[in-house]
Amino acid sequence: MIELDWYLGLSAVLFTIGVIGVLTRKNAIVIFMCAELMLNSVNLTLVSFSAQLGDVHGQILVFFSLCVAAAEAAVGLAIIIAIFRNHLTVDITKINLLRW
C-alpha cells in the first residue's frame, strides 16, 4: 500500500509546477492551462483524502470543481479570443487593458 503522503506530495509538486508556469510563461493560453494543472492537483488531494477517510464528500467536491473548471475554461477562452481580436496577440506582456 502507498502512504497518503506520497499522493499529497505528488499533488504538491504538480501544484508548484502550475504556479511556476503561471508566473513565468507569457502566453495567456498556457497560463490558463497551468491554472487547470493546479485545479487538477487539488482534485488529486481531495480524492486521496476521500479515499483515505472512506468518505464520499471529497469526490463530490471534485465533481463540482470539474464543473467550475469547465465553466472557467469556456469563459476564459472566450475572453482570450476577444482580446486576440482587438490586440492580435495573447502575449500578456503586451496586453495592458487593466493598467491605469
Next chain:
Amino acid sequence: MEIYFFILFATLAVASAVGMILSRDTVNSALFLVLNLVSVAGIFLLLKAQFLAVIQVLVYGGAIMVLFLFVIMLLNLNSEENMLSRFSVKYAVAFFLGVIILSMLVYAIASATGTLPYISPEMEQVGTVEALGDALYTTYMLPVLATAVLLTAAVVGAILLAQRKYRKVK
C-alpha cells in the same frame, strides 16, 4: 504491484507537467497537459475513485482540452520567440515563490498526516457511480442544480464574449 503503478503514473504526471511549462509550442503544451490529466486519472483509479477517473478523461482530457486545442488552432499562434518573460527578476521571484509554496505544502502534509488513519474499510464502495450518484442527488441536490445554472451562464457568457460584433450599450 500498486506501488509500481503509482511510480509510473507519478513520474508521467510530473514529467508531463514540466514538459507543459517548458515546451515552446502551445499545441505541445496542450498535448502534455492531456498526458498529465490521463496519468492523474490513473492515480484516481489507484485510489479507487473509478467514476472520477472516467469523468477526468472524458471531461478534462476530452472536452476541455479539445476546447483549448480548438482555440489555439483558431488563433493560429506560432511558437513564442522568447518563451519566458524578459525580466530575470521575474525568474528569481517565480523560483522563490515556487520553493516557498512547495515547502509550505510539504510541511503542511508532513505535520498533518501523522494523525490520519492508514486505510479505511469503506474505501471500496466509495468511488463507484452508485455511491457518488446517491450523494449527489440527495444531499447535494441544490449544488447540482446550481451547477446547471452556472454552466448555462458560462455558455451564454462565452457566446456573448466571442461574438464578432458587440451590440452597443447605451
